[in-house]
Amino acid sequence: MRYLTVNDMEYLAVGAAVLGTGGGGDPYLGKLMAKQAIKENGDVKLLDLNELPDDKLVIPSAMMGAPAVMLEKLPNGKEPETALRAIESYTGKKAFATISVEAGGLNSTIPVYTAARLGLPIVDADGMGRAFPEIPMVTFSIGGVRASPMICCDEKGNMVILETIDNAWVETLSRTVTVAMGLSSMISLYVMDGKTVKRLAIGGTISLEIEIGKRIIESNRKKLNPVDAILELTKGFRLFEGKVTDVQRDLTTGFVRGKAKFEGIDSHKGSSFILEFQNENLIGLLDDRPVAMVPDLITVLDRENGNPITTEHLKYGQRVVIIGMPCASIWRTKEGLAQVGPRYFKYDVDYMPIEELVKRKRL
Amino acid sequence: MRYLTVNDMEYLAVGAAVLGTGGGGDPYLGKLMAKQAIKENGDVKLLDLNELPDDKLVIPSAMMGAPAVMLEKLPNGKEPETALRAIESYTGKKAFATISVEAGGLNSTIPVYTAARLGLPIVDADGMGRAFPEIPMVTFSIGGVRASPMICCDEKGNMVILETIDNAWVETLSRTVTVAMGLSSMISLYVMDGKTVKRLAIGGTISLEIEIGKRIIESNRKKLNPVDAILELTKGFRLFEGKVTDVQRDLTTGFVRGKAKFEGIDSHKGSSFILEFQNENLIGLLDDRPVAMVPDLITVLDRENGNPITTEHLKYGQRVVIIGMPCASIWRTKEGLAQVGPRYFKYDVDYMPIEELVKRKRL
Numbered sequence: 001m002r003y004l005t006v007n008d009m010e011y012l013a014v015g016a017a018v019l020g021t022g023g024g025g026d027p028y029l030g031k032l033m034a035k036q037a038i039k040e041n042g043d044v045k046l047l048d049l050n051e052l053p054d055d056k057l058v059i060p061s062a063m064m065g066a067p068a069v070m071l072e073k074l075p076n077g078k079e080p081e082t083a084l085r086a087i088e089s090y091t092g093k094k095a096f097a098t099i100s101v102e103a104g105g106l107n108s109t110i111p112v113y114t115a116a117r118l119g120l121p122i123v124d125a126d127g128m129g130r131a132f133p134e135i136p137m138v139t140f141s142i143g144g145v146r147a148s149p150m151i152c153c154d155e156k157g158n159m160v161i162l163e164t165i166d167n168a169w170v171e172t173l174s175r176t177v178t179v180a181m182g183l184s185s186m187i188s189l190y191v192m193d194g195k196t197v198k199r200l201a202i203g204g205t206i207s208l209e210i211e212i213g214k215r216i217i218e219s220n221r222k223k224l225n226p227v228d229a230i231l232e233l234t235k236g237f238r239l240f241e242g243k244v245t246d247v248q249r250d251l252t253t254g255f256v257r258g259k260a261k262f263e264g265i266d267s268h269k270g271s272s273f274i275l276e277f278q279n280e281n282l283i284g285l286l287d288d289r290p291v292a293m294v295p296d297l298i299t300v301l302d303r304e305n306g307n308p309i310t311t312e313h314l315k316y317g318q319r320v321v322i323i324g325m326p327c328a329s330i331w332r333t334k335e336g337l338a339q340v341g342p343r344y345f346k347y348d349v350d351y352m353p354i355e356e357l358v359k360r361k362r363l
Numbered sequence: 364m365r366y367l368t369v370n371d372m373e374y375l376a377v378g379a380a381v382l383g384t385g386g387g388g389d390p391y392l393g394k395l396m397a398k399q400a401i402k403e404n405g406d407v408k409l410l411d412l413n414e415l416p417d418d419k420l421v422i423p424s425a426m427m428g429a430p431a432v433m434l435e436k437l438p439n440g441k442e443p444e445t446a447l448r449a450i451e452s453y454t455g456k457k458a459f460a461t462i463s464v465e466a467g468g469l470n471s472t473i474p475v476y477t478a479a480r481l482g483l484p485i486v487d488a489d490g491m492g493r494a495f496p497e498i499p500m501v502t503f504s505i506g507g508v509r510a511s512p513m514i515c516c517d518e519k520g521n522m523v524i525l526e527t528i529d530n531a532w533v534e535t536l537s538r539t540v541t542v543a544m545g546l547s548s549m550i551s552l553y554v555m556d557g558k559t560v561k562r563l564a565i566g567g568t569i570s571l572e573i574e575i576g577k578r579i580i581e582s583n584r585k586k587l588n589p590v591d592a593i594l595e596l597t598k599g600f601r602l603f604e605g606k607v608t609d610v611q612r613d614l615t616t617g618f619v620r621g622k623a624k625f626e627g628i629d630s631h632k633g634s635s636f637i638l639e640f641q642n643e644n645l646i647g648l649l650d651d652r653p654v655a656m657v658p659d660l661i662t663v664l665d666r667e668n669g670n671p672i673t674t675e676h677l678k679y680g681q682r683v684v685i686i687g688m689p690c691a692s693i694w695r696t697k698e699g700l701a702q703v704g705p706r707y708f709k710y711d712v713d714y715m716p717i718e719e720l721v722k723r724k725r726l
Contacts, residue, residue, distance in 0.1 A: 158532050160540075161524035169521050176543040177523075180535050 001051055003043035004112055004122070004206075009034045011213030016108030017308035018212050018230060019205070019325075021297045023256075023280035024104010024131035025063060026310055033077070034109040037116035044112055045121035047097060049203045052123060054195035056096030059084055060127070061114035063106045064135075064152065064174060065184030066256050066279070079153040079186035080114040086151045087188045090161055099123040099197065101138055101190065103205055104131040105310065110186070125201035127190070129328035130297045133255055133279040135174060136167035137340050139330050140190045143200040150174055150189035154181035179254040202328045208233065216306050226306035227321050236325035237358045239284060239291055240273040241266055241303060244318045249311070255279050260300075260314050262322070273322060275300070277311045282345050284322060291361055292324035293347065295331035295340045296354040299323050324354045364414055366406035367475055367485070367569075372397045374576030379471030380671035381575050381593060382568070382688075384660045386619075386643035387467010387494035388426060389673055396440070397472040400479035407475055408484035410460060412566045415486060417558035419459030422447055423490070424477035426469045427498075427515065427537060428547030429619050429642070442516040442549035443477040449514045450551045453524055462486040462560065464501055464553065466568055467494040468673060473549070488564035490553070492691035493660050496618055496642040498537060499530040500703050502693050503553045506563040513537055513552035517544035542617040565691045571596065579669050589669035590684050599688035600721045602647060602654055603636040604629055604666060607681045612674070618642050623663075623677050625685070636685060638663070640674045645708050647685060654724055655687035656710070658694035658703045659717040662686050687717045 004012070012034075013027035038044060052058070061080050088094055098120050100111045108126070115122040127138030135147055147170040150162045160177045164170045170189065178185040192200075212233050219226035231238065242262040249258035257278050264271035274285040281298040284291050292298045300309045303319040330336050332353065338344065341351045367375070375397075376390035401407060415421070424443050451457055461483050463474045471489070478485040490501030498510055510533040513525045523540045527533045533552065541548040555563075575596050582589035594601065605625035612621035620641050627634035637648040644661040647654050655661045663672045666682040693699050695716065701707065704714045 156532070157528040158536065159526040160536060161526075163522040163524075165520040169519070173521065173523060173540060173543055176539045177536060180539040 001048065002046050004038065004046050005043050006035050006038050008210055009038065009109065009112065011210045011217060012112070012206065013105055013109055013213065014216050014307065015209035015211065015213030016103050017105040017310060018234070018299050019129070019209060019297065020104035020131040020308070020310065021280045021299050022277050022311040023133065024102055024108070025106025026312065027105030027109070030106040030109030030113070034112040034116065037113045041116045041119065044115045046124050046206060047121045049123065049125050049198050049201060052097065052194040052197060054193065056194045057093050058097050058099050058123060058192050058194060058197045059087055059095040059188055060101045060190050061098045061111045062101045062187050063110050063184060064187045065178045065254060066251050074155065075186065076155045079155060080110055081117050082159065083151040083153045083186050083188035084114055084118065086153070086159060086161065087149060087191060090149055090151070091191060093191070095120055096194070097121045097123050099201065100126040100205065102126055102128040102131045103209060107131065108206065108209055122206070123197060123201065124206045125197065125203045126205040127201060129202035129205060131280045132340055135171040135189070138190065139200045139202060140192060141167050142330060142335050142339060143196070145190055145192055145196060145200065147189045149191070150187060152177050152181065152185040152187050154185050175254050183251065183254060220305050227301060227323070230301070230306060231323060234325040236323045237354060238321060239298070239324045240264065240271070240286060240322040241268050242273055242320065244314055244316055244320065247314045247316065256311055258311070262320065265319065275322065278345065279311065281311070283342060283347055284324065286361065290349055291357050292354045293342045293349065293351060294345060295327040295336065297325040297327060299325070324358070326354055364411065365409050367401070367409050368406050369398050369401050371573055372401065372472065372475065374573045374580060375475070375569065376468055376472055376576065377579050377670065378572035378574065378576030379466050380468040380673060381597070381662050382492065382572060382660065383467030383494040383671065383673065384643045384662050385640050385674040386496065387465055387471070388469025389675065390468030390472070393469040393472030393476070397475040397479065400476045404479045404482065407478045409487050409569060410484045412486065412488050412561050412564060415460065415557040415560060417556065419557045420456050421460050421462050421486060421555050421557060421560045422450055422458040422551055423464045423553050424461045424474040425464045425550050426473050426547060427550045428541045428617060429614050437518065438549065439518045442518060443473055444480045445522065446514040446516045446549050446551035447477055447481065449516070449522060449524065450512060450554060453512055453514070454554060456554070458483055459557070460484045460486050462564065463489040463568065465489055465491040465494045466572060470494065471569065471572055485569070486560060486564065487569045488560065488566045489568040490564060492565040492568060494643045495703055498534040498552070501553065502563045502565060503555060504530050505693060505698050505702060506559070508553055508555055508559060508563065510552045512554070513550060515540050515544065515548040515550050517548050538617050546614065546617060583668050590664060590686070593664070593669060594686060597688040599686045600717060601684060602661070602687045603627065603634070603649060603685040604631050605636055605683065607677055607679055607683065610677045610679065619674055621674070625683065628682065638685065641708065642674070644674070646705060646710055647687065649724065653712055654720050655717045656705045656712065656714060657708060658690040658699065660688040660690060662688070687721070689717055
């Protein structure tokens, strides 16, 4: 066990955005919220998975919707705890700890915010080891945990409780509610006991995020480039170096859907790269051929300082390094690929692990 | 106090559709459900408003969405009681009776179904004295009652509980949920005590519906035309006689929006009539000039037998009588017109009572 400090939030936000693969929300806002809550309420206990009692309740805390909207429609600050307390009151059970459902600038920091405000520990783990765009795309769901009862809260004070027949209906109904709430909501769902969390969660995510963030921030202080350090920590690959030549985004479905185009520089001069996303980066095409695809991670880094760039911050002219990282092994099982593989996202390709794709391309 | 019998359901369904002003759902399905439930569980106690104890709880039961869809997406029969029981369990209070929120083929019979299944009495009243398309359009809302907590249930077994900051947000969120559930849901909302019901409900609606239905059915047995009897009971006016020449409907918003055109016959030969609707008939134009408008009632009757024709059953070639009836006086107040007057529905006209419009036209 250790404690998460205000300073850790600087690291966590940046590292989480690397694993957020373009989605998971802007790191800035979540960081501010978490820092403020720790300042006011004290450091937050970070529990290793093996420190979690089997029979205690864990209630995740998260944000849903198009993260870009959160920058304009600021939370009032009460929604995350309202959502968690509402699920306690609805189920008649108290939370022992909270946990992150996904890695990402917002969804790694919001649970720390909630933990600080409510005086709860947070588990050093998450349900994805990265970010994904839809509710059932968590290891908990693959392992048979029900997403409902689920709570959605908005910044105006509206609350919706969902009880559904399966996790796909949670996604359908909570998405439509979140769109009606103004494209974002704070949520609480996947109520689990400690035993289930230990069986299904991806351990060490928070620590890994902090470590990645620390390397990036410390490298920047020393005027060093942190990309190699990120690749070492995540067992990742350098896929492309280039500049952004086009970005298309569409918010109408409650997701940020779109694509970005890049033109190669230096060793990639003459090559092109296309990145398609739905909140998160889904597939990367090097000279029109897939070089990384879901569920493996694809992240765009600022070429100068290695800072991760989320899809909502991609802009014409940015010089970037695009990296790919292998996903947690559960996503490469038949059940995992059915839920988050390229065919789920309507790509007519069979999944190939990034290690193999990279070997073929001799990157 | 009296009891509602299987036979009363024949009358109630038809009479309710007259006050349903084209909406409120198809009378056939609700009638079947209510008859079956009474057969299995016994007659349902019908309480006069003055028989209702001040401190007892009344929980309305209703259907939401595009009624046309209910004919293809049949309820499983459990949703109405599930919705009512869920609101009891959520609020921790037991219902003493149920009540209808609106007059209409489905929404007058579904509460009887729910009452029969749960062994509850039903109050002889409703919240509109007619049908309206949106959640806040009930006298309860005008009187300051909160629509939430509200429950929406679908036939698959999904349930949504709404807690909102106002009744407009209940409309927004429950409408989007109902559309996602497949365009219809069974709902429970506007939990009130008896005192509030007595202060705000429109009394005698169920009895009036039964009386109207009885006149129509008995006239048909005697090969007589019941239109004059309907006008007598409802203080209504004969607005037009003609045949349907065109019907346009759009279901995409979760409402049945559209218009029907009619060509005059007999005394109206050479004249035309246009009827615009959003689930319910909103405005009637005789030779392009308004002759009746919300909140007054406009209903299309079959010219041969006086049976009401809901908007989803309007068809090319039907020969009809269009009648208009004055609404309950609460709808003619400033607050009432702000919620359900012609300007709320985007018509650029000031409300004029049907009695005056009819006088001008010398119908």
